[in-house]
Structure formats: C-alpha cells, structure tokens
Amino acid sequence: MAAASILSADFARLAEAVAIADPARDWVHCDVMDNHFVPNLTFGPLVVGAVRRFTTALVDTHLMIEDPVTLVPEFRRAGADQITVHLEACHDPGATLAAVRAGGARAGLALKPDTPLAQAERWLAELDLLLVMTVEPGFGGQAFMPGMIEKIRAAAAWRTTHGARYLIEVDGGIAPETGRRCREVGAEVFVAGHAIYGQSDPSAALAALRQAIA
Numbered sequence: 001m002a003a004a005s006i007l008s009a010d011f012a013r014l015a016e017a018v019a020i021a022d023p024a025r026d027w028v029h030c031d032v033m034d035n036h037f038v039p040n041l042t043f044g045p046l047v048v049g050a051v052r053r054f055t056t057a058l059v060d061t062h063l064m065i066e067d068p069v070t071l072v073p074e075f076r077r078a079g080a081d082q083i084t085v086h087l088e089a090c091h092d093p094g095a096t097l098a099a100v101r102a103g104g105a106r107a108g109l110a111l112k113p114d115t116p117l118a119q120a121e122r123w124l125a126e127l128d129l130l131l132v133m134t135v136e137p138g139f140g141g142q143a144f145m146p147g148m149i150e151k152i153r154a155a156a157a158w159r160t161t162h163g164a165r166y167l168i169e170v171d172g173g174i175a176p177e178t179g180r181r182c183r184e185v186g187a188e189v190f191v192a193g194h195a196i197y198g199q200s201d202p203s204a205a206l207a208a209l210r211q212a213i214a
Contacts, residue, residue: 001027001188002192002206003027004193006031006193008140008194021057029061029171030080033065033137061075061082067091072103072105082106082107087115093122097127108127113135128165132170134170135173137172145173
C-alpha cells in the first residue's frame, strides 16, 4: 500500500495532487507538524478537510505535535480516517489512542528512529498501525536510514508472536528501492512524498512505487 504524502505536493494544485491516489489501492498521507515536537510547521485540520473533499482514499493523518490528544477530535471531524500520534509526544499514550478510537478513527502509533520498539510494547496489541520512522521527523526529502530495517523486522516478529493486527508503515526516504527493502522485512504501508511529488511525472512515480512494493 502506497501512501502519497502531500507534504511534498504543490499546495496551489492540491486537488490535482491528491487525485493521483487510487482509492482502491493507495492512501493519502497528511503530515501535521507544530514547530515544537519537530522543527517545522505545516498545516492543520483545514487542509486535512480539503484533502477529504478531494478524495475517497483513506486519509492517513500523522500528528507530529506535542500532546496531540486535545486536537484529535478536530482532525477526526475534518475527515481523518486514521490518526497516528508519536509515542514521544504523548503525556498519556493510552489515553490518546483511546481518544482516537472513541472518535471512530483507526489508531496509529509512531516511533522516532532512536525510540526502541520495546518502549511501545505496552500499546502494540491495540494498534491498527505502527509507524516506523525511517528518518528523523520534521522534513521531507531526507535519506533513508538503513538501521531502521532491523526495527521493522522486530515489529513484524512481535506482531506474529503476539497475534497483533497492526499494519507496519514506514515513512522517510521511501522510494522504489528502499520500499522494496522494507517490504522484504515486513512493512506493508509506504509513505512517499518527494519520491512521488518531487518527480516530473508524479503519477508514473507512484506507479513505480506500487510495482516495487507489490
């Protein structure tokens, strides 16, 4: 499953950018940053709401914000189908994930590269999605961190051992080759921004990613 990240899209042509996602096989990924948890500022519920109007694909919303629990309802009302929060940003991860589910969204938990999988074990069994960051969060267009391959492998092994149901998503430096490497060790959802929207033909770039991760 490819998740096209609008972080790298042309916001003056957002409807056109979102339209390349095939609702039957792609997600649209929205990276929300607050300039506190990460050193960048992007957008809020209004843009997520616009994305919702432009597509019937799953709207995958990644909150890179401090203490996100208070904003979860707003993003859900805007149309987020899945809301992923960072373990490192939550004062109470369990309560935050519960708030996501209470609003009717799928619940995801994200881990920065330096955060061991073991720190998230308490919540893994209840997740719909585990997001393994393969770059430091905050900016698009960064290089993939090969050291994250083992974390992906460990996440897949934990899921099998414990009968968990979460999908494993990877985000950061994902392109056809790195996506293929992550797929081989258990990843199923592949967030790509620059590798799609930074290319001369985004539709063809998305098709190439789909083929690589099939």
